[in-house]
């Protein structure tokens with residue numbers, strides 16, 4: 001794990017400075033779009049999948065409240081869109097990266113593992129998501145090690161402050177914290 005100017009870098013392969021700057025820009029743009037989407041009633045998380053050449057393959061926000069479906073997290077929605085667009089359940093041959101405004105929850109970590117996506121870039125870590133919003137991100141013991149063992153690279157806390165700002169605005173403006181009523 002390497003500490004950088006604005007976040008941590010995990011994974012077996014060090015990220016080049018060019019790739020890191022590209023990830024910072026994508027995450028910043030996603031956070032700005034995420035803020036707008038929350039004002040339209042979407043949950044405060046947004047994900048995008050890009051190929052190696054930098055082409056956008058899929059991008060979706062969290063639609064749990066809009067779709068009345070607890071599975072509709074941003075990552076799951078985005079992976080589903082990529083599967084439909086590329087007409088395959090196996091994204092591995094496409095060498096894709098997923099960028100997410102916050103660390104994947106327990107469900108989305110699983111979904112990313114089954115998708116064949118090769119690299120994960122995220123903004124806000126789960127500890128901060130739970131602290132700011134009250135959402136439960138689930139239990140993910142050593143998920144980054146488990147991912148790297150499977151040759152999925154993880155790069156975390158990229159432009160995290162911009163992401164925390166979006167979550168704080170979401171909470172301060174009284175938006176819905178959707179979760180099962182049996183939750184803690």
Ligand SMILES: [Zn+2]
Nearest residue numbers: 073105107108
């Ligand atoms: Zn999730």
